[in-house]
Amino acid sequence: MxxxxxxxxxxxxxxxxxxxxxxxxxxxxxxxxxxxFSSEDLHADGQLRDMVEDFTVVKKALKEIGEAFDHKLVIEDNEEGSRLCRELEEYAVVLVPYRPTAERMAQDIYHRLQEKGLSVTEVELFETPTNSCIYSEEDTCCQ
Ligand SMILES: [Zn+2]
Known part of the structure; x- marks a missing residue:
């Protein structure tokens, strides 16, 4: 692996x-x-030969994720969130369909990277230097 x-x-x-x-x-x-990003085998040929992913592509994807949230106020898209969004309309508010905890954000980011066709297997989001959430869809339990 x-x-x-x-x-x-x-x-x-x-x-x-x-x-x-x-x-x-x-x-x-x-x-x-x-x-x-993980893979059992490296790409066999072409541009990605002997790679899991191209770091350039990975960096670009992560930069896009970072820019989606950087210097934004992220609020859950519910009744209270919609009201706050209207009151703060001149600010950069992002409504998301979940409570923006490290757990839900890590899950959202995982799926955003998966939708780009990348071989993402684990997202770790540090909310502070000592607290993070790891989201993965691999079954790593009990083997
Ligand atoms: Zn917080």
């Missing part, structure tokens, strides 16, 4: 609808996104 990793960082604010406590306020993080 070959695995390659690439990372990108972005600054993002989020609002956790329905959350009680310090994080109920709109606040931001420096996110660090680490993505793993």
């Amino acid at each position: 070959f695995k390659i990793r690439s990372e990108v960082q972005f600054d993002m604010a989020h609002y956790l609808s329905g959350y009680q406590g310090k994080c109920a306020n709109i606040h931001g993080h420096r996110y660090r996104l680490v993505v793993t």
